[in-house]
Amino acid sequence: MTAPIFLDGLTKFYGPIRGIEDLDLEIRQGEVFGFLGPNGAGKSTTISTILDFIRPTRGTATVLGLDSRRDSVAIHGKIGYLPGELAMYEKMTGRELLGYLSALRGVDTSRQVASLAERFDLDLDRRIRGYSSGNRQKVGLVQAFMHRPELLILDEPTNGLDPIVQQEFYALLREVSAEGRTVFLSSHILPEVERITDRAAIIRRGRLMVVAEIEELKRQAQHRLEMTFVSPADPEVFRALETVRSVAAVDRTITVTVAGSVDPVVKAAAAFEVENIVSHDGDLESAFLSYYSEDDDAE
Ligand SMILES: Nc1ncnc2c1ncn2[C@@H]1O[C@H](COP(=O)(O)OP(=O)(O)OP(=O)(O)O)[C@@H](O)[C@H]1O
Ligand SMILES: [Mg+2]
Structure with missing residues (x-):
């Protein structure tokens, strides 16, 4: 079975500026895949x-088994796409525009348009x-979903949506995925990606940092312990x-991040007189942020 999206060494430089470099990625059919990264990371470039819309400096992208350059017209006909900037x-009117776009596709989408507009509470007139x-x-x-494409590529789809519409959009994603259709979406909102995707990649400064199942990232997530002692303890x-990743000492408080067991930390703390310990649960956000901040100077 061909992957809905397959990237092989995909690279784009804007002159000397790195947009993306050496992206290797395979998206699986039926998954909701999150492409996560801070501003300027290379999401839209990818x-x-x-x-x-732009040509790679080197490398290839294959979409639904078709070559992104040679078969771009066929690809556009098959997929649904939401640009980052519309x-x-x-x-x-909304209705006229959607009718026009449907005519370009040569399909009657009026039913889907009506149903999507109602779900999103959108006045088409x-x-x-x-x-x-x-x-x-x-x-x-609506224009991305209206022809029921087998692959959706959505650049920051929840931008500007209010919470109720966001929920409706999340529900729509689950339906699309349950039908075996595939969604590739970019976002810089960590909790959102955690909630709505099955797998995610983190891109930073044009390079893929990690590709992982959300469940797996949750397991790797770090805990943060804030320990306050009666008198300053030795950091x-x-x-x-072994499981401690970072230590910061301010006055009588020592804050440690822990990957794995917190047991040795608590036992070490017991050697001092403890006033308070606050534990922040491991969440995806800290797992992701640890990737963002690693090797900050590496180029
Ligand atoms: N047309 C362009 N000319 C020159 N550099 C560009 C161009 N478009 C993007 N870049 C650069 O490429 C890098 C990646 O930008 P890109 O827009 O892909 O990031 P992004 O992840 O989509 O960011 P955002 O979250 O802000 O949308 C940035 O350093 C950006 O400045
Ligand atoms: Mg962008």
């Missing part, structure tokens, strides 16, 4: 290269120029422990 025909940014985003989502005691 998507634009996959869709042939350009629209301002004078049309207003002119685009009068839409709020959230309503523009909804139009973008070196904690630094020596």
Whole structure:
């Protein structure tokens, strides 16, 4: 079975500026895949290269078994795409624009459009120029989903959506995935990716840092212990422990991050007079952030 998206050494430099470099990635059919990274990480560059809006410096992207450069027209016909920044025909109403886009695809999507607009609480009979940014985003989502594509590529899909519409969008993603259709979405919102995706990649400064199952990342997630002692304790005691990743001492409080068991930390703390210990549960956010901040100077 061919992967919905397959990247092999995909690289794009804007002149001397690295957009993305050597991305190898295989997306599985039916998954919701999160492409996570801070501003400027290369998320939009990756998507634009996959869709042939920009040409790779080297490497290849294969979409639904088709070559991203040679077969870009066929790919665009098959997938649903939400751009990070939407350009629209301002004078049309939402309904007119969606009708126009459907005609370009040569399919009757009126039923889907009506149902999606209702789910997203979108008034289709207003002119685009009068839409709020959230309503523009909804139009973008409707056009991405309306022809029931087998692959959706969505650049920051929840941008500007209010919480109720976000929930509706998450529900839609689950339905699409349950039907065996595939979603590739970018986001910089960690808790969102944790909630709605099956697997995620973290991209930073144009390079893939990690690709992992969300469940696996949760297992790797670090714990943070904030320990306050009656009189200052020796931070070196904690630094020596195998599961401790970092130690910070301020006044009488020592904060340690722990990957794995906290037991040795608690036992070491017991050598001092403890005033309080606060444990912050391991969450995906800290697991991801540890990837973001690692090797900060490495190029
Ligand atoms: N047209 C361009 N010309 C020059 N450099 C560019 C261009 N587009 C993007 N870049 C650079 O490529 C890198 C990746 O940018 P990209 O827009 O792909 O990031 P992103 O992850 O989508 O960020 P955001 O979360 O802000 O949307 C950045 O360093 C950016 O400045
Ligand atoms: Mg972007």
